[in-house]
Structures are given as structure tokens and as C-alpha cells.
Amino acid sequence: MPSIGLIGGTGDLGTALAIHLSKKYEIVTIGSRNIEKARATLKTILQEKGAKDHLLNHLKSASNADVVSECDIIIATLPHENAIETIKALAKNFRQEQVLVSAVAVLSKVGSQFFPSRGLESIAKQMKSIVPNGVEVASAFQTVPAAILYKEREISADVLVSAESSNTYEKVADLVSSIEGLRPLYVGDLDLAVELEGLTALILNIAIRNRLKSPTLKINSF
Ligand SMILES: NC(=O)c1ccc[n+]([C@@H]2O[C@H](COP(=O)([O-])OP(=O)(O)OC[C@H]3O[C@@H](n4cnc5c(N)ncnc54)[C@H](OP(=O)(O)O)[C@@H]3O)[C@@H](O)[C@H]2O)c1
Structure with a gap:
């Protein structure tokens, strides 16, 4: 079973994900x-x-550096300005x-209004160019509201995932599926991460314009 770590894990999203992941994984480390x-x-x-039990036994704390040194799957829950x-x-x-x-x-x-403030390259692709060869990179969770996860209210949401390969996607899909109510959906390779990174802005506008509390994405097929 892989160990999971969160860089910037003390924030809203990192904390909420850590709580859920500690129900299924042996080691989940909140990094700061x-x-x-x-x-x-x-x-x-x-x-x-x-x-x-799951919080006492499986949830740990560490520096961001130790999270990266020690964990198998690392989730970056960082502000985009500092990522x-x-x-x-x-x-x-x-x-x-x-x-x-990411x-x-x-x-x-x-x-x-919120706007996706895209650069030429997505944050996920920039990360890929920084980390050593052999580190697999994906982008996910942009449309999942931390507040609902933290409250551990019943949730039914899709998590859109872009990943550098289908093999990487499968690893991220296992992680997403471990959280009750979340369904992973494969969007495509990392060239599409820029689209995922812009979705949070749209979700926030939808919340404001339509007075919806913590909206999320759910894809239907007929
Ligand atoms: N919140 C949501 O509902 C939600 C949903 C989907 C996606 N997202 C995205 O997920 C990411 C994390 O969201 P969040 O709401 O958890 O963010 P956040 O609470 O604003 O920040 C997360 C953590 O980032 C670290 N951080 C802050 N400033 C930093 C800096 N200058 N350098 C390095 N690290 C810094 C802090 O950890 P330490 O001080 O402990 O290092 C902080 O606890 C963001 O990109 C956000 O857009 C959020």
C-alpha cells in the first residue's frame, strides 16, 4: 500500500483529503x-x-521536505502563486x-468574477519539468469543495484527472476511489491539465451567480 503525503497539507483541501485518505491508507502525512x-x-x-482510530493511527505530520523524501504519492495542495x-x-x-x-x-x-488565470503552461506541466525523470505527474481535485469533504457530509462528485500516462492515471484513480463518493474520470494527458486548473474559477462563479453552496461536478451519461 503506498504512503500518501500532502505538501501544503495544512490548508483546507489538504486537511480534508488527509482525513478521508487516512481511512484507507496506513500512512497519510500532512506536510508544511x-x-x-x-x-x-x-x-x-x-x-x-x-x-x-484512523486519525490516531494513520495520520502523521512532517515538513514538506520529509513528505517528499518519505511518501510514495504526493499531493500538492498549494496556492498557485507559490506552487x-x-x-x-x-x-x-x-x-x-x-x-x-497537483x-x-x-x-x-x-x-x-473569478477567472482562470492561465499561463502558457499548466502548473502540472511546469511541475513535471522540475521534478526528476521518473516522477509521474497528474492533476486532479480542482472541482472538489474542501468544505464538504472536511465536514464528511455525504458527497457524490466526479474528480477529473489528467495524467502523463494511463499507468499514472490508474494510480491516481485508486487514490480518488478510496474516498467514498468520489469517482475518478480520465480526461487525458497533462496537456489538458491547464483546462482542469481553470475549472475552480468557473465553479466559484456558479456558486455565486446561482446561490449554490459548495457546487461540484458530476458527469451524467445516458
Ligand atoms: N479549498 C478548496 O475547496 C479547493 C478546491 C479545489 C482546489 N483547490 C486548490 O487547491 C490548492 C490548495 O487549496 P487550499 O484552499 O487548501 O489552499 P490554502 O489553504 O490557501 O493553502 C494551502 C497551504 O499552502 C501553504 N502555503 C501558503 N502560502 C505558501 C507559500 N508562500 N509558499 C509555500 N506554501 C504556502 C500553506 O501551508 P504551510 O503554511 O503549512 O506551509 C497552506 O496551508 C489551491 O491551489 C486551490 O486553488 C482548493
Whole structure:
């Protein structure tokens, strides 16, 4: 069973994912730039959620650097403005055969609207160019609201995944499927990550314009 780590795991999305993943994986590590903040986040989770077995036994805290050195699958839950500099600083800690999943969304607010603020290259593809050869990269989770996951309310949502290969996709799909109510859907290769990174802006506008609380994506087929 792979060990899971979250870089920037002290934020809303990282914390929420860590809680769910600790129900299925032996080791789920919340990473931070500051180990004390990671420890404090773990303490807060235990206070708010109670001393449940899966939290006590499977949830750990560490520095971002130790997360990258020690975990098999690393999820980057970082603000887009800091994602690339963070991965650059951690690049030497990565090793072959790890999987790096970017949950980063790229958006800005102009007036009352959110816009996907795309660069020429997606954050996920930039990450791919920074990490050592043999680290597999994917992009996912951009349309999953952290608040709903954290509350552990019943959820039914699709997680769109772009991945550098179908083999990488399968590894990320296992991770996504381990969270009850989430269904992974393969979108295509990393060239499509830029589209996923822009979806959060649309979801936020949909929430505001239609007064929907924590909307998410669910693809129907007939
Ligand atoms: N929240 C959601 O519902 C949601 C849903 C889908 C996608 N996303 C995307 O997922 C990513 C994470 O979202 P979030 O809401 O969890 O973000 P967040 O709470 O704003 O930040 C996550 C973590 O990033 C680290 N961080 C902050 N500034 C940093 C810097 N200058 N350098 C390096 N690390 C820094 C912090 O960890 P430390 O201080 O502990 O290092 C922070 O706890 C974002 O790209 C967001 O757009 C969010």
C-alpha cells in the first residue's frame, strides 16, 4: 500500500483529503513549511473530529521536505502563486517512481468574477519539468469543495484527472476511489491539465451567480 503525503497539507483541501485518505491508507502525512504548523493541524483535526482510530493511527505530520523524501504519492495542495517555487525548492527530495498529484487551481478575481488565470503552461506541466525523470505527474481535485469533504457530509462528485500516462492515471484513480463518493474520470494527458486548473474559477462563479453552496461536478451519461 503506498504512503500518501500532502505538501501544503495544512490548508483546507489538504486537511480534508488527509482525513478521508487516512481511512484507507496506513500512512497519510500532512506536510508544511513549518513542522510545528503541521503538528498543530493534526492536533486541531483530532480535537474537531475526535480521537478516531484512523486519525490516531494513520495520520502523521512532517515538513514538506520529509513528505517528499518519505511518501510514495504526493499531493500538492498549494496556492498557485507559490506552487512552482515550492516544488523547485523540494525537487532534490523527489525520487523515481513517485507520483505527484497537483490539486492546484489557477484563478484570479476581477471585480466580482473569478477567472482562470492561465499561463502558457499548466502548473502540472511546469511541475513535471522540475521534478526528476521518473516522477509521474497528474492533476486532479480542482472541482472538489474542501468544505464538504472536511465536514464528511455525504458527497457524490466526479474528480477529473489528467495524467502523463494511463499507468499514472490508474494510480491516481485508486487514490480518488478510496474516498467514498468520489469517482475518478480520465480526461487525458497533462496537456489538458491547464483546462482542469481553470475549472475552480468557473465553479466559484456558479456558486455565486446561482446561490449554490459548495457546487461540484458530476458527469451524467445516458
Ligand atoms: N479549498 C478548496 O475547496 C479547493 C478546491 C479545489 C482546489 N483547490 C486548490 O487547491 C490548492 C490548495 O487549496 P487550499 O484552499 O487548501 O489552499 P490554502 O489553504 O490557501 O493553502 C494551502 C497551504 O499552502 C501553504 N502555503 C501558503 N502560502 C505558501 C507559500 N508562500 N509558499 C509555500 N506554501 C504556502 C500553506 O501551508 P504551510 O503554511 O503549512 O506551509 C497552506 O496551508 C489551491 O491551489 C486551490 O486553488 C482548493
